[in-house]
Amino acid sequence: MTVPFTSLDSFRHLLATCPAPDSAAQGLALARNGQLTKPPGALGRLEDLAIWLAGWQGREKPQASAPQVVIFAANHGIAARGVSAFPPQVTAQMVANFRHGGAAINQLSRTFGASLGVHALDLDQPTADFTQGPAMTEAEVVSALATGWNAVDPEADLLVTGEMGIGNTTSAAAIAAALLGGNAQDWVGRGTGVDDHGLARKAETVRAGLVAHADALHDPLEVLRRLGGREIAAMTGAIARARMERVAVVLDGFICCAAALVLQRLHEGALDHCIAGHVSAEAGHGRLLAALGKDPLLALGLRLGEGSGAALALGVVQGAIACHSGMATFAEAGVSGA
Numbered sequence: 001m002t003v004p005f006t007s008l009d010s011f012r013h014l015l016a017t018c019p020a021p022d023s024a025a026q027g028l029a030l031a032r033n034g035q036l037t038k039p040p041g042a043l044g045r046l047e048d049l050a051i052w053l054a055g056w057q058g059r060e061k062p063q064a065s066a067p068q069v070v071i072f073a074a075n076h077g078i079a080a081r082g083v084s085a086f087p088p089q090v091t092a093q094m095v096a097n098f099r100h101g102g103a104a105i106n107q108l109s110r111t112f113g114a115s116l117g118v119h120a121l122d123l124d125q126p127t128a129d130f131t132q133g134p135a136m137t138e139a140e141v142v143s144a145l146a147t148g149w150n151a152v153d154p155e156a157d158l159l160v161t162g163e164m165g166i167g168n169t170t171s172a173a174a175i176a177a178a179l180l181g182g183n184a185q186d187w188v189g190r191g192t193g194v195d196d197h198g199l200a201r202k203a204e205t206v207r208a209g210l211v212a213h214a215d216a217l218h219d220p221l222e223v224l225r226r227l228g229g230r231e232i233a234a235m236t237g238a239i240a241r242a243r244m245e246r247v248a249v250v251l252d253g254f255i256c257c258a259a260a261l262v263l264q265r266l267h268e269g270a271l272d273h274c275i276a277g278h279v280s281a282e283a284g285h286g287r288l289l290a291a292l293g294k295d296p297l298l299a300l301g302l303r304l305g306e307g308s309g310a311a312l313a314l315g316v317v318q319g320a321i322a323c324h325s326g327m328a329t330f331a332e333a334g335v336s337g338a
């Protein structure tokens with residue numbers, strides 16, 4: 001499928017044309033919410049979720065029964081620097097596991113009725129070590145953005161983007177540090193479970209990346225190209241496509257949010273269609289969510305990725321939609337008002 005961009009510059013301009021949610025549908029949902037058989041506000045954030053989704057889906061009674069989960073997988077040159085507790089071969093091995101149904105995300109997707117797509121991006125070609133030069137060429141990052149763009153089903157009720165890529169919490173930390181400032185050690189965490197030496201190597205890698213690319217840190221897409229990875233760029237492309245198609249997105253953990261941050265820095269409002277599914281145990285995720293202005297639905301200490309925390313949050317959204325769309329109004333049920 002052809003994509004509406006062939007360069008980072010044309011991708012940059014796309015987001016300026018992204019559509020607003022349907023305010024009429026949102027207004028109808030707001031009015032309906034006020035008539036449902038419960039004290040006003042008694043369903044807390046579930047009420048906001050239903051009204052928000054009504055706007056993006058353009059209907060008074062939104063649906064959440066056919067969500068889409070897409071996982072992108074890629075390998076990172078910086079993995080050779082000892083920044084992960086696991087070897088890079090695990091990326092391809094987990095892709096096989098996803099395809100055979102054996103990973104956590106397979107179970108969670110099935111539990112919430114979501115379809116699951118797995119996209120492996122040039123696994124035998126890791127990105128370049130970003131401490132030595134840009135991780136990707138422009139052609140490589142544009143190709144990864146296009147893979148993500150094409151992976152989205154415009155008819156999906158909701159989208160979850162997940163990832164698999166040994167070393168990618170370091171890449172995500174570098175993106176966050178580049179776009180939000182602060183020290184490298186403020187953004188690195190234990191990922192798959194590195195010890196203190198591994199954590200110090202992660203901070204040193206991020207620091208070296210920030211120095212090597214100091215001239216380009218003001219440009220979000222250059223930060224993605226230089227410090228990111230193919231699976232991260234694919235998530236950026238998928239979240240952008242969803243924004244253009246008005247498909248609502250549930251964000252996952254630290255890596256997914258770093259991919260989303262690139263869009264937010266490109267265009268104010270680029271993430272209006274996104275909610276935060278959870279806050280992960282990765283050290284910088286809470287701060288990253290605060291920078292995105294997103295309040296996570298869940299806080300369960302997950303530190304897995306794959307889209308797992310977002311997939312779990314689909315259950316919360318489905319609960320919100322079931323109440324909003326299925327409950328009787330005071331008039332219908334003959335229940336007395338306050």
Ligand SMILES: Cc1cc2ncn([C@H]3O[C@H](COP(=O)(O)O)[C@@H](O)[C@H]3O)c2cc1C
Nearest residue numbers: 084086163164165166167168169191192305
């Ligand atoms: C078996 C296994 C399954 C995973 N599923 C997701 N990740 C997660 O761990 C990786 C990031 O951590 P780091 O930066 O420390 O390498 C990513 O691939 C992420 O999705 C996994 C990691 C492993 C080992």
Ligand SMILES: O=C(O)c1cccnc1
Nearest residue numbers: 191253254280303304305
């Ligand atoms: O926050 C995440 O999504 C995460 C944390 C650790 C490892 N993989 C993913």
